[in-house]
Amino acid sequence: xxxTQLYYVLAVAENQNFTKAAEKCxxxxxxxxxxxxxxxxxxxxxxxDRSKKPIELTDVxxxxxxxxxxxxxxxxxxxxxxxxQKGFIGGEFKLGIIPTIMPTLLxxxxxxxxxKHPKVKLKIEELTTEEIxxxxxxxxxxxxxxxxxxxxxxxxxxxxxxxxxxxxxPKGHRxxxxxxxxxxxxxxxxxxxLEDGHCFRDGVINLCKVFKDQSDETFQxxxxxxxxxxxxSNEGLGMTLLPYLHTLxxxxxxxxxxxxxxxxxxxxxxSIIYHKSExxxxxxxxxxxxxxxIIRGAIAFQNxxxxxxxxxx
Amino acid sequence: xxxTQLYYVLAVAENQNFTKAAEKCxxxxxxxxxxxxxxxxxxxxxxxDRSKKPIELTDVxxxxxxxxxxxxxxxxxxxxxxxxQKGFIGGEFKLGIIPTIMPTLLxxxxxxxxxKHPKVKLKIEELTTEEIxxxxxxxxxxxxxxxxxxxxxxxxxxxxxxxxxxxxxPKGHRxxxxxxxxxxxxxxxxxxxLEDGHCFRDGVINLCKVFKDQSDETFQxxxxxxxxxxxxSNEGLGMTLLPYLHTLxxxxxxxxxxxxxxxxxxxxxxSIIYHKSExxxxxxxxxxxxxxxIIRGAIAFQNxxxxxxxxxx
DNA sequence: ATATTTTTATAGCCTAAATTTATAAACATG
DNA sequence: CATGTTTATAAATTTAGGCTATAAAAATAT
Numbered sequence: 072x073x074x075t076q077l078y079y080v081l082a083v084a085e086n087q088n089f090t091k092a093a094e095k096c097x098x099x100x101x102x103x104x105x106x107x108x109x110x111x112x113x114x115x116x117x118x119x120d121r122s123k124k125p126i127e128l129t130d131v132x133x134x135x136x137x138x139x140x141x142x143x144x145x146x147x148x149x150x151x152x153x154x155x156q157k158g159f160i161g162g163e164f165k166l167g168i169i170p171t172i173m174p175t176l177l178x179x180x181x182x183x184x185x186x187k188h189p190k191v192k193l194k195i196e197e198l199t200t201e202e203i204x205x206x207x208x209x210x211x212x213x214x215x216x217x218x219x220x221x222x223x224x225x226x227x228x229x230x231x232x233x234x235x236x237x238x239x240x241p242k243g244h245r246x247x248x249x250x251x252x253x254x255x256x257x258x259x260x261x262x263x264x265l266e267d268g269h270c271f272r273d274g275v276i277n278l279c280k281v282f283k284d285q286s287d288e289t290f291q292x293x294x295x296x297x298x299x300x301x302x303x304s305n306e307g308l309g310m311t312l313l314p315y316l317h318t319l320x321x322x323x324x325x326x327x328x329x330x331x332x333x334x335x336x337x338x339x340x341x342s343i344i345y346h347k348s349e350x351x352x353x354x355x356x357x358x359x360x361x362x363x364x365i366i367r368g369a370i371a372f373q374n375x376x377x378x379x380x381x382x383x384x
Numbered sequence: 385x386x387x388t389q390l391y392y393v394l395a396v397a398e399n400q401n402f403t404k405a406a407e408k409c410x411x412x413x414x415x416x417x418x419x420x421x422x423x424x425x426x427x428x429x430x431x432x433d434r435s436k437k438p439i440e441l442t443d444v445x446x447x448x449x450x451x452x453x454x455x456x457x458x459x460x461x462x463x464x465x466x467x468x469q470k471g472f473i474g475g476e477f478k479l480g481i482i483p484t485i486m487p488t489l490l491x492x493x494x495x496x497x498x499x500k501h502p503k504v505k506l507k508i509e510e511l512t513t514e515e516i517x518x519x520x521x522x523x524x525x526x527x528x529x530x531x532x533x534x535x536x537x538x539x540x541x542x543x544x545x546x547x548x549x550x551x552x553x554p555k556g557h558r559x560x561x562x563x564x565x566x567x568x569x570x571x572x573x574x575x576x577x578l579e580d581g582h583c584f585r586d587g588v589i590n591l592c593k594v595f596k597d598q599s600d601e602t603f604q605x606x607x608x609x610x611x612x613x614x615x616x617s618n619e620g621l622g623m624t625l626l627p628y629l630h631t632l633x634x635x636x637x638x639x640x641x642x643x644x645x646x647x648x649x650x651x652x653x654x655s656i657i658y659h660k661s662e663x664x665x666x667x668x669x670x671x672x673x674x675x676x677x678i679i680r681g682a683i684a685f686q687n688x689x690x691x692x693x694x695x696x697x
Numbered sequence: 698a699t700a701t702t703t704t705t706a707t708a709g710c711c712t713a714a715a716t717t718t719a720t721a722a723a724c725a726t727g
Numbered sequence: 728c729a730t731g732t733t734t735a736t737a738a739a740t741t742t743a744g745g746c747t748a749t750a751a752a753a754a755t756a757t
Contacts, residue, residue, distance in 0.1 A: 101734090105736090149452070
């Protein structure tokens with residue numbers, strides 16, 4: 072049994088296809104076929120059920136894949152230990168970011184980071200919280216930036232900053248007149264929210280006293296971007312909540328519709344999250360340093376008491 | 385990097401010597417030298433400091449060895465998963481037993497076990513609790529039988545039975561006249577105990593109200609075997625405590641010196657212990673089954689309320 | 698200091714194993 | 728039933744792991 076064989080098993084299990092898996096591994100398909108057969112012979116058990124199309128894992132196969140993932144990931148840690156020892160910060164690093172953080176945070180720190188750590192090849196992907204969690208677990212992401220806490224046992228979190236929410240209340244809305252508003256004023260039934268799966272929505276919902284009654288809605292519209300959300304709100308379809316950083320680059324006319332919360336302001340906790348195995352920890356810490364440095368000062372509410380919308384256990 | 389290379393690193397780290405490590409791995413010394421050099425080249429770091437005699441690990445080397453042990457052990461689990469699936473119970477199994485359990489328990493279950501599971505090659509070693517703990521952690525033991533609880537995070541325990549203590553009180557001792565005795569009668573200052581490191585001693589000490597005052601002792605004698613303990617006791621050097629199973633095969637004259645405890649009788653908890661990774665779990669469960677079956681009936685005190693000498697947290 | 702033993706590294710060779718190309722067989726799809 | 732897709736097999740090639748022999752280095756004995 073070799074680490075390579077286990078790696079091949081993982082590739083086939085993931086792609087459910089020998090040919091595609093072979094490409095991903097940069098070897099030919101017969102190589103995969105033979106190596107996996109050899110492993111199956113040695114263990115004297117079928118890992119894949121080749122009669123099913125597409126190929127499926129057997130029951131033992133599933134357990135073997137879990138363990139194989141373990142071993143392969145742990146084997147990466149050896150190079151990681153060496154890198155750490157040498158203070159080397161480099162190599163490929165896959166970072167996920169949720170949509171409501173991506174456009175505001177990324178431009179702020181990216182230039183800075185690549186300047187400071189030119190040897191790191193950052194690969195950034197916009198993903199939902201749910202996608203991020205699976206990808207961190209299966210090793211397709213090294214880390215991610217998302218709203219926390221997640222309360223997932225195999226994922227660790229390091230808080231980067233707290234981002235207050237700001238109400239966006241268009242003219243004509245019942246709350247438009249009040250200068251500052253309170254959390255208790257919120258009513259989920261006249262609020263526009265981001266589409267499901269975006270954690271920002273989860274955060275907002277938890278803020279509201281009244282839960283949306285899905286049975287008697289006149290309309291249901293969930294946008295994928297905050298920009299659309301603002302436009303819909305302008306059309307009089309309801310108020311919305313914006314994360315503070317988003318309010319920095321909206322136009323002046325729309326800025327008039329911003330209503331800050333009375334203290335303690337509701338906020339979301341934004342963290343860098345990573346697998347509990349702490350692989351590539353040097354890069355994660357480098358990211359944390361750069362982002363924390365940038366954010367210090369960027370968020371005006373530093374001294375404001377905030378309440379987190381997601382319950383901390 | 386291959387699992388074999390990591391295994392070679394472990395062997396050299398353990399033996400602090402390439403030649404001896406090579407023997408243990410059943411390969412020649414040049415093979416080890418080359419494979420380890422190759423790994424060091426690939427990682428671009430020295431794992432061993434060859435200038436020191438005997439050979440030492442470098443700082444990174446130490447971390448690499450820890451991780452390598454991890455990976456090698458986890459790789460064994462793959463065959464284990466297959467075995468478990470097939471219900472196969474066999475292969476080599478290294479079991480440690482503490483000295484005060486060995487002579488009484490082993491003859492009771494060994495014959496039974498090898499008859500029921502002929503494919504398991506049991507290798508049994510008499511070891512102190514301390515030795516057992518290190519060897520379970522470094523993978524040199526698959527499981528062990530010892531007095532519990534150990535409260536060690538990386539070791540799991542399964543209670544096999546509770547073994548009551550019986551007082552052995554020679555003629556002339558202040559307690560010899562009383563038929564049944566009570567825990568509160570014990571005084572550690574006139575008791576003979578097994579040598580340090582044997583967990584039985586730890587158990588007994590915890591039973592006693594008065595802790596031995598080491599400053600004003602007239603003599604200090606700690607025997608390595610229960611047989612010597614009885615003989616010393618006969619010489620009038622003090623009373624002692626025997627685990628119940630030991631009282632079954634002492635001679636009739638000495639049996640007169642046995643004094644059972646009032647209920648609840650003090651007892652020790654005897655468990656099969658193993659690494660938290662649960663490697664070779666089928667065999668551990670097979671052992672548990674056989675021993676539990678044998679012990680049922682062998683211990684007469686089954687319905688007696690007992691108190692454990694070691695505090696349960 | 699020099700010889701001897703012990704231990705690790707190097708060189709060259711051999712064998713086994715991994716990978717490739719080419720091709721066949723099995724299977725699904727139109 | 729023909730065609731495209733996918734996996735398995737065969738033979739050739741390259742690579743890697745292992746061995747023997749031996750050199751080099753270090754420790755120990757003379």
